[in-house]
Amino acid sequence: MAGNVSKNAKREGAKVLMSRWGGAIKMKSVFENGKLRHVAYCEKSGNTARKPKDLM
Numbered sequence: 001m002a003g004n005v006s007k008n009a010k011r012e013g014a015k016v017l018m019s020r021w022g023g024a025i026k027m028k029s030v031f032e033n034g035k036l037r038h039v040a041y042c043e044k045s046g047n048t049a050r051k052p053k054d055l056m
Contacts, residue, residue: 003051006056008039017052017056018056019045019047019055020045020055021040021042021044021047022044023042023043023044023045023048024042024043024044025040025041025043025052025055026041026043026044027039027040027041027052027055028039028041040054040055041055042055
């Protein structure tokens with residue numbers, strides 16, 4: 001179960017996801033155009049994506 005993380009466990013937890021740039025992947029909520037969107041971002045490079053898998 002090393003690579004598979006359930007959709008409920010991806011939000012926050014003990015497992016730290018690492019990006020391809022070597023930084024930790026965190027989730028944040030952005031309110032834009034009247035909609036609340038969740039985006040993943042790399043702490044080291046500052047790159048953002050729609051889901052954490054896109055940063056790996």
